[in-house]
Amino acid sequence: MARKNYGTIESTADAAEALLSQGSLDEAEEAFRRLIAQTHVIDYEYDDWLRRLAEIYSQLRRGAEAGFIYLYLHWFDMARESFGSAASAGDRARIDDVEKRYAAAAGNYADAGMTAHAAVAYERAGRHEEAAAAWETLAKDAALRTRPYELALVHFNYGMAKSRIEEDSSAARRSLIDSQRRLEQVADDYETRGERERAFDCYQILLKLGRDSGQFENLAEGYINCIRVLKEDNLKFYVLQYYEDFIALALEHRELHAAATLYQEAADYSSRNALPYDVHYQGQAADAWVRCAHKHIDDGAPIELAENALLAAIGCYSNVGNYVAVRERFQELAALPLSEKHRARYARIARSYASATQVGGRAPALPDYLKQQNAYADIWFVDLLEWELAGDPLRVAASIVGDLRYPNGIRRRALVVILNVADAKARSAERTPQTLSAVAGMLGELQSYAALTPLERLYEHDSPLVRKAAVEALRYLYFKRSFSIIRRALEDEDGGVRDAAVLALGGLHFQHAFNPLASIYRENADAKVRAAALTSIGKIQSIEAGEFLIMTMRQEEGELRQVARVALAQLDNADMHPILTHYYEIETNARMREILAELIHRGRSQAALDNAAH
Known part of the structure; x- marks a missing residue:
């Protein structure tokens, strides 16, 4: 082939x-x-x-098409020459932007009426006065009146720009307080609607607000909510990365009690998820509790606070087998100005550890290669740029084609979109259902988050052909946001669109797709839809997916039980064996016991084959 x-x-x-x-x-x-x-x-x-x-x-x-090719190649002078004097201000701005001539780009974006793009370009040029003016103008845009999230971002960016001009600016303070209030409300609304990934964006901005303002309370609120959402989506290494970053900032702010508590939470999370970092985090928690105790003593705080911190440290040291440190902490407790009874008790316990040793070696920490490079995106800019592009496929593709932050494969596919749309325009066919359907397919092949807004816009089209193509394209887009269109498409008046939604559902089986897939399974009465959701859940390969399939087998009969059974048999996760055994032991239905026994036997046989291969 x-x-x-x-x-x-x-x-x-x-x-x-x-x-x-x-x-x-x-x-x-x-x-x-x-x-x-x-x-x-x-x-x-x-x-x-x-x-x-x-x-x-x-x-x-056809200079525009040549210009975009040269923009992809980063031949900027050739791109300008090709676009020529008839080039739009937006095209000129895009070339300047990619060439990092941000001040020039900002002026051209402003001429093109792209105020958000102009503001971001001014920010990148370090032109804070012009950036603040652009954000202030955008805040008055009537189009934002029904867009609470984007309006909150504008207020946030205006406040940040003003604070860069004048550190103690009252205008900056008012705007940032207003943006915090708006973001908290929008986050609540998103969570109420079940759009946790959008709420997560709000929490990330609150986190940024806390970091830049130095207010640990805002910082803590942002991190706590981000970690909660990441846990619910089972994004384990993101969770640990956010814990580590939160802990580092807590230590920087001398919030030692918070740091120690967070280390213990990270240890508990690692243990529950069979990650090998729990001992490391327990050891770090112990050291943080000791530092916390010493700080209480130095600050003249009630001695009971130091006592409690040292006892917490002892618990952590004991959990990791560091009995030498346990003895030393009890000796330290015996020297505190406590009651004679307490001091004598601690001294007696310390003596019982006289021959104590430290067991176990160096515990592994979360390695750098597991940390995500894009864990924190500048969404306060990115989401406004996305909003301003308004889901126009050509403008979205144009924003990608020269941007080296995207892999070459994505930039090439963006160029393919541009040239095919341009060809359709040359034939006055850019608005036909056939052209829009083809564009939808090409957007899916981008395999980029940037494709979602254009596909959402295409799904609003009157033609079932276009809606069907937009939904089919989603099977390449492994993002939770893809499910917002699929949910609507499953209820579409056109049968072809509904079938496309089922097809897309069967293709979306990534780690944090579990919750939307499980929700669709529970809420939808169509057996075909439920079977597709179960099949995708089985391909996620997580413990949560396995347990869901077991519960489905126990509760359902007929075809759905068989689908769950097949999906479970194909789930390759060694941690499922004890879970299957547990359900086998408590199951009272004879037929279900047979199925579970078969799955357990299959798992053992596969494990034996794997061991033999190694």
Whole structure:
């Protein structure tokens, strides 16, 4: 198959060159456009095709298409020349932005009426006065009156810009307090609607607000809520990363009681989720409790606070087998100005540990390679830029094509979107259902979060053909937000759209898809929908997914029980064996005991094969 595909590409390239040499520019353009749809090929070959295609567009006097190709290649002067004097302010701004000429980009964005983009560009240029003015203008935009989240972001950005101009600005303080109130309300509304991922965005901004203002209370509220949402989505390593970052800031603020408590929470979470970091966190908690006790003593706090902190440290040291430290802490307790009875008791316990040793070696900590590089995105900018692009496929693709933060594969697919939309415009066919359906498919192939807003907009189209294509595209977009369209599509008046939603449902089986899939299964009465949800849950490979499938088998009969059984049999997770055994032991239904016994036996057989292979 690979050889056949190579031959197809090779023959298409030969045909494209032949058409170009014959002067058949329109046919050559189409052939080269087919070639660049092969976004997986090596760079030098792909870039060569792009250069040839740009030359064709120049000869066809289609400068915009050539300009976008040169923007992808980062040939900025060629891009400007190709766009020419007729280039829109938005196109000029995009080139300046990618070239990091942010002040020039801001001016062009402002001329294009893209105030949010202008404000962000001014921020990146360090032009805080102009940035604050742009945010203030945007806050008065009538389009934001029905957009509470985006309006909260504008107030936040205005406050931050004013604080950079004047550290103790009263205008900054008022705006930031207002944004905090708005974000808290919006987060509550999102959580009420079950959109936890959107609430998470609000909590991240509150976290940023607390970090920049130095207010530990705001910082704590942001982290606590972020960690809660991440736990609910079973994003284990994100949870631990947020714990570690929260702890570091607590230590920086000398909030030692909070740091010690957080270390213990991280240890408990690691233990419950079979992660090997619980001993490390317990040891860190013990040390933090000791520091907390010493701080209480130095601050002249009631001695009982120091006593309680040392006792908490002893509990942690005992949990990790550091009995030498246990003895030392009891000796320390015996020296505190406590009652004679308490001191004597602590001294007696310390003597009982006279021959104590430390058991166990160095405990593993969370390694750097498991920490996510994009755990904290500047969503206070990103979400406003997304809002201003308004789900226009061409503008969204244009924002990606030159941006090196995206992998080349995504940038290439964005360029494919641009050139195909431009081709449809040249034929006055850009608004036909056929064109929009094709665009929806290409947006799905972007496999980028940026594709969701255009697909949401396309789903609003009157044509079932377009709605169906928008829903089908979601099976490539592994984001919780994809389910917001799928839920609506499952109730669509058109049967083809509903079928597409079921198909997409079967393709979305990523770690934090469990909750939306389980919710759809519980809420939907259609057996086909429920079966698709169960099948996807089985592919998640988590303990939560396995337990859900077991409970489904116990509660359902007929086809759904069989779907759950098959999904459970395909779930490859060694931690499921004790859970299956537990349910087998408590099960009273004879048929269910047979099924569970079969699954246990299958798991043992697979484990034996795996061991033999190693």
